Amino acid sequence: MTSAILIIVLFVILALLMLTRKLPTLLAIPLMAIGIAIIAGIPLGGEQGILSNIIQGGVTRLATAYVAVIFGAWLSQIMTQTGISKSIIKFAAELGGDRPLLITLLLAIAIAILFTTIGGLGAFIMVGSIALPIMLSLGLPPVSAASIFLFAFGVGITINLGNWAFYVDATGVPLEVVKTFALSLAGVTAVLTFVFILIEFKKAGIRKHWVKPELNNQAEVRDEKVPKLALFTPIVPLLFVLVFNWPIVPSFIAGLIFAMITLHKSFAETVNIITKSAYDGISDVAPVIVLMMGIGMLLKTVFHPQVSAIMEPFLNAVIPSSTIGYILFFSLLAPLALYRGPLNMWGLGSGIVGLIISLGLLPAPAAMSALLATERVQAIGDPTNTHNVWLANYVGVSVNDILKKLLGYIWVLAAIGVIIAAVLYM
Template sequence: MKQPNNQFQTEPQNAVKGDGLLMVTSIFILLLFLVIALLMVTRKLPTILALPILAVGVAAIAGVPLIAVGKDGNDTGLLNFVVQGGATKLGVAYCAVILGAWLGQFMNQTGISKTIIKGAAELGGDRPFLVTILVTIAVSLLFTTIDGIGAVIMIATIAMPIMISVGVPALIGACMFIFAMAIGGIINMSNWAFYTTATGVQQSQVQAFAVTMAVLTAVVALIFAIVEFKRSGTKFAWAVQTNPGIPKGEFVKAPMLSLLTPLIPIVFVIGLKWPILPAFLMGLLWCFVTVWLFSPQKDLGKLLSLLTKSAFEGMTDSAPAVLLMIGIGMVLNSFMHPQVSQSISPFLKVIIPGNPVAYVLFFAILAPLALYRGPLNMWGLGSGVAAVIIGLKVLPAPAVFSAFLATERVQSIGDPTNTHNVWFANYVGTDVNKILLKVLPYIWSLAVVGLIIAAFMWF
């Protein structure tokens, strides 16, 4: 009679020990996560190094062996699955970033970017509010295709003097430029490639919510401009100066049809359902053909040289993003490894909400954790967190993606660690944290509205 009783008691005891071990492992993973986050926030460890360290550290804590070849012949060890598999996981996204940077550089080299910005300024005349709105629209259009700090500096050195010269306060102009980058960036094809690869969410679902957030961001940017113009006392109609400060120097307008270049990839992806990479190549072809056929100087050899030069400079521009994605891929594979997900699932199941109201409240309150490459930032530590939450199946995968994309608005516009935020702070002569404080009420509200829409879309 005692034997069955002993066996009956052993299983719960082993289960308790197992749960206890998992909880201890979860605590150590969380501690490592917090240490890495702290080092990133204090700028003692660059993100590009922090992510691979986090990926390897989490896998090691969970007990993932260096090499683990299963019966099916697949190696799910740390070296193969986390490091090598993670480094190549976002391959399509890498290619999209590189092609997008190539197209962006070619637009710069052929004068398309300058023509769009200066055309917007000329339409606005000497009316500061109208100039600001038109320049914001033009910059948004450009950043649907281009990316990188080099492109930011090149376009900002054209756009910022235009806005400042008609009476727009420098800090408001800088914030509007950053808003414009966020509007265009969220519908940039290379970012869509990253989101679909990183989360496994269908491209159509990514498009639907990304376009929604782009429209919301545009509305919030307009509200920001109206409120801040009134606060600063800036005139809505006529400024003191009557001559827009369009930078002087040698400038040849790009052909009219070539100005459609930023829209070409979007049209082919959304309208014709093309894959992202061929759509970028079509954008390059459109840009090349329209400039060649309609430019006053039809020098085919020179244009081919510009195309080649743009490819090399695009590689330089995209290198930081590609290296960052290598680390993100490692983090994704690390957190998606069965041993890691098993270790942290009990902890996450307790805190992740499962109904729409709790979903909105949870992510809305924690939205600032997207700052400083924090746990709600998919371009940092949040990539692994998103992967694990999706794996738990507590929430629909599109809802998880949408939550991180909504809170990403806080990071992309206000994060003091963004290189473009730092550059703009230096340009206008202020502290980078003042930009965050200026925009925080707007971008936090933007994230909350996005979460509410996501709840209606996916639950």
Template sequence: MIAAGLLIIFVVFAILMFTRKIPALLALPAIAVLVALLAKLPLVDILNVIVSQGSTKLVSVYVAVFAGAMMGRVMMQTGIAEEIIKRAAEFGGEKPLIVSFGLMAVTIILFTTLQGLGAIITLGSLVLPIMMSLGIPRKLAGTLFLLAFGTGFIFNPILFTLYRQLLGLHDDELLPPQILTFGFILMGLMLIAIFIYSMIAARRSGDILLMSAVTKEQLLKRTSQKKVPLIALLTPLIPLLLFFGFNFFGIKIDFIAAFIIGSLFAVITTNWRNAVKTLTSSAIKGIEDGTPAALLMMGIGMLLNALNLPGIKLALEPIINSLPFGSAIFYVAFFGLLSPLSLYRGPLNIFGIGIGLFTIMFGTHILPAMALLAAIMCVEQVQNICDPTNTHNVWIANFVGVQVEELTKETIIPLVIVCITGLIFSAIMFL
């Protein structure tokens, strides 16, 4: 009865989110409360255990979101992000694809640190006009920028903070080094996919002609005239070096501290006299940028607590355990072929109702923890790049003047192939 009730709840809310009748920000808390009611949890416990404790369960994740968004704003206000983009465009000369590859490379690097719609808008407003001014077709420019964003986001600290929670690591425990290894494998697969897609798309587009009266030189002249020291351009790498580098040597530095140090490095190496003003305004705008993600994390925390209720786990464990995940073929086929179910906040979306499935799977130990986490990383690539409900997909589509579903059609096949290939590597490494 409970299993059937859960299925009905998930299906109803999946349809509501698919038809955009209700956003995930509201859907996840609502699902959590309904699941608790299904488990016959008293009203007081629903308020305390599900709503109150659940909303703070992932507090370290959304504080990291705010810290990362603050650092992103610092990079924008100091002109660091703009300077990196400008240098990449100048380095490429006048060859459209070479310029595009250069811009994608720096976009990948920047989004290992940046996050939030504010960062997408700021960088997209710089990168996309330069691409289109050189004759890259609008849809192709949007697709390439989206692919680059998703590739860099593989190593974004926000995801790794969430991975710590899923693995149930204590504050003093280090991330398993296998996560970093698999992240590099996944990034390598993405780079190969981007290169092949770019070559095919360029040939398909025929002769690339100038599509705008505005030249690349004019666009670059419009950019900020702030002088940014070369050393400041290392800013996006600071959090990664602090976290992953020290983690490699057995020293844990939290992402929140790494982001704060990165922000301080940026203001000190650019204009230290205005450091207080820059940090203050960046913190305020960073909170604004990170609020949607933080609210989503609160809902995810509530759903995590609801699905960990004894009655719910007892009802679902037999169903999950009946799946033949002992077979590597089934593992690859299940997560690979069904990866499009991560779209529209679907049942394989870690930032949607999929958090329920993955939570139960971690709890039942039906798969080795690293195999399940690697599957999440692969499926998340499909969601992060292809999902038309993502705010960044919607903004990019509007900016380049295409329907958001067109970006999904362009990216879904390459990303499913990347997902399946990544799962094959995961099966070899962790099963």
């Protein structure tokens, strides 16, 4: 019992340190892994010890996932460096012409499609700095434009293959389960995004502006001429996974080959782009890989029989096993995914989900889906996300104003996700 209390105290202390930004998640997670292991009395040496099992085994625990993330980042860089991403956004805006609502809807679709493949702050900034000025020039208030962007990003990121690899690797749930649930969740997110856009347009109404020259200068956007076929690049990996049931990494490679063939570059240029984008892609996701190494260590710790035995009585009392209890628990507590909280899979949540699965308190697909649903709150609205901070600065609003605008919607989104998960897996 004392050990359980100490583990919870350590958990709360590290959560507070992360919340108050005294300690980055990157360091807090591995510290928690080792701290819990020490409290649980796991020996330093031996096959199941801290050195071999928690540290050595932990950093490679999510290797499959972070290799997938690397390939995703590689393709993402190819799309950035060759102008594919820019052209997709521009083409969407062109199709909208002079109709503000249509432009916004098409931009949202383009953003969602892009983020099924691309990722990282660099890609986010690149897409944001093209799409946001267009949205602002349509008369949308900055906080609405930023929120629409985040919602569309939320649709794409739900079916981002790199993330799927992480959920599969972290929870041991088959890709088929992640695929089914993520697609349902993306569908709900898309519907809510559409509703949100309609509401914001109704509120803002049509406005004509005498704008300053710096807003929406499209002359800066139109550079590269990208062949139309290359614009299908972001959906190629997704098609290979969904239609041909290919694993994630080969699907990314298929996307990469498709891009290079359809771009019609010379051999020398192709080689140059492939190598440069590989280096840039890996440096883009380096922080994510280090975070995943820490999460891998935490998973190794919470899956350790000694830790499971200590935490079982406590979690048995807290985690509901009935369907209604499951829905209420995860729906009501969904905002705990914010500020790197305990329901965030990319933080403390990975430890919680690991414990729930290792103790068999919930079926693994139900535990994974609940956390994936609550993670919508984090991915879209968390003020500690670097992409939220950049977005807020770019449009000149407070990051908390964006959260205030979005919280009601993303809470409902998480709750619907939990209900779907309950129907499918409880």
